[in-house]
Amino acid sequence: MFPRRLARSTDPMTGFFLVDRRRLDLAALRPQGFKILLEILARTDLRIAEVPMEFGERRHGTSKASLRQGATFIAHLARLRFGKMSLFAAIGVLGAIANLAIMWALTAAGVPYVWAAIIGAEVTIVGNFLLQERFVFADMRTDRPQRRGTLRGLVHVQQRRGGPAHPG
Helix, strand or coil: CCCCCCCCCCCCCCCCCCCCHHHCCHHHCCCCCCCHHHHHHHHCCCCCCCCCCCCCCCCCCCCCCCHHHHHHHHHHHHHHHHCHHHHHHHHHHHHHHHHHHHHHHHHHCCCCHHHHHHHHHHHHHHHHHHHHHHHHCHHHCCCCCCCCCHHHHHHHHHHHCCCCCCCC
């Protein structure tokens, strides 16, 4: 996923490395778990040199790796590679699946197709908005101290776009 940035590294997953902190923007780093070297190499243009080392056999305990950690790692790779766009796209896919499920359930219950499509679209539009606000754009808000409620924010967005006016 990072052929240029990791070209000179044979093990970007190691937990044993040395770096000059003055060369890093620590505030820009958002590591997931303990694999911060991967993020440092993916986000910076540092020159690297490797010194070979050999790990000994594990003598006590077992690996902490799990399916959940694997999923967290894959999500972190996607965030590093595609930024917020990966989360934005994932929410969009979830909305599309939810829309189809709602339409299927409503038409199976006897609701006419057009009404099922309208209801499915409206529910998923609101759902996608709420999820995007919560997970994608939450760090971009500048109105933290006087933060509007999410529903009021949705109505405010509709008013700016020329949507229906909010009474009161």
